Amino acid sequence: MSTTRIAFIGAGNMAASLIGGLRAQGVPASHIRASDPGAEQRAKVAAEHGIEVVESNAEAVRDADVVVLATKPQVMKAVCEALAPSLSAGQLIVSIAAGIPSASLARWLGVDSIVRCMPNTPALLGEGASGLYATAAVSAEQRQQAEQLLSAVGIALWLDEEKQIDAVTAVSGSGPAYFFLLMEAMTAAGEKLGLAPDVAARLTLQTALGAARMAVASDVGPDELRRRVTSPNGTTEAAIKSFQGNAFESLVEQALQAADNRSAELAEQLGQ
Ligand SMILES: NC(=O)C1=CN([C@@H]2O[C@H](COP(=O)(O)OP(=O)(O)OC[C@H]3O[C@@H](n4cnc5c(N)ncnc54)[C@H](O)[C@@H]3O)[C@@H](O)[C@H]2O)C=CC1
Numbered sequence: 001m002s003t004t005r006i007a008f009i010g011a012g013n014m015a016a017s018l019i020g021g022l023r024a025q026g027v028p029a030s031h032i033r034a035s036d037p038g039a040e041q042r043a044k045v046a047a048e049h050g051i052e053v054v055e056s057n058a059e060a061v062r063d064a065d066v067v068v069l070a071t072k073p074q075v076m077k078a079v080c081e082a083l084a085p086s087l088s089a090g091q092l093i094v095s096i097a098a099g100i101p102s103a104s105l106a107r108w109l110g111v112d113s114i115v116r117c118m119p120n121t122p123a124l125l126g127e128g129a130s131g132l133y134a135t136a137a138v139s140a141e142q143r144q145q146a147e148q149l150l151s152a153v154g155i156a157l158w159l160d161e162e163k164q165i166d167a168v169t170a171v172s173g174s175g176p177a178y179f180f181l182l183m184e185a186m187t188a189a190g191e192k193l194g195l196a197p198d199v200a201a202r203l204t205l206q207t208a209l210g211a212a213r214m215a216v217a218s219d220v221g222p223d224e225l226r227r228r229v230t231s232p233n234g235t236t237e238a239a240i241k242s243f244q245g246n247a248f249e250s251l252v253e254q255a256l257q258a259a260d261n262r263s264a265e266l267a268e269q270l271g272q
């Protein structure tokens with residue numbers, strides 16, 4: 001990783017999270033370059049992370065070992081077709097775009113070595129969770145390069161089938177937003193119960209942090225940790241009964257299914 005040169009095509013939210021995580025892990029600014037058409041975005045990411053952010057995608061990929069495609073899925077075809085003539089042999093393509101199949105990327109770019117991955121924004125703090133899938137043409141060394149890139153910013157798990165990327169998108173790619181939604185809802189409910197807004201917010205955030213840290217550190221699963229909070233006939237039981245009476249698990253399953261479906265739909269719509 002220390003000598004690998006990485007180019008990010010698109011310097012938006014997810015790219016900035018990855019860049020921030022890599023910089024925090026000690027990857028030198030001189031080894032990371034990004035491109036983005038937005039002047040404000042270029043200035044922001046350059047200032048925040050001390051890296052060069054250029055307007056031209058072709059310039060960004062010059063001398064890069066790894067090219068990370070980090071634009072929205074909707075512009076990926078145009079971006080790849082315009083970028084194809086600027087790529088060099090041996091460069092590894094890593095796409096973080098939701099939905100877009102590796103076969104489409106390979107066709108648009110004229111490149112076979114593609115790693116599709118689905119990271120998430122906590123990468124910014126080194127707490128990311130990514131699933132990775134490599135096409136058959138990706139060499140062992142390139143697999144290692146991709147894994148090093150993503151494991152520098154959190155956990156990185158290989159998948160056997162490309163289709164599983166849709167499920168990873170539903171669980172961890174979009175997942176931070178589900179927890180943020182729960183935090184928003186708990187804070188609002190705490191306020192309704194009479195807490196000052198900042199008190200409700202701080203208690204909610206610290207509880208989320210504490211619960212996540214406990215779940216990660218514990219040798220028992222979240223089900224047992226939940227049981228330990230739940231006194232018979234107590235307050236937690238009342239709340240959990242209310243959640244379950246309102247089909248909480250089924251709600252979560254339906255939400256993740258919707259994300260998985262949307263990922264497949266993006267592939268159908270945008271992968272042609
Ligand atoms: N935001 C998230 O939590 C996650 C996003 N992703 C994927 O990451 C990709 C980027 O998503 P975000 O960062 O959220 O979007 P974003 O909109 O914040 O970033 C996209 C960036 O691409 C730039 N861009 C547009 N056209 C371009 C072009 N022709 N050449 C170069 N750059 C161009 C935009 O100016 C923008 O800054 C998407 O494909 C998304 O599916 C994956 C995992 C999580």
Ligand SMILES: O=C(O)[C@@H]1CCC=N1
Nearest residue numbers: 097098169173174175
């Ligand atoms: O919402 C999206 O489509 C992207 C992919 C996963 C998280 N954000």
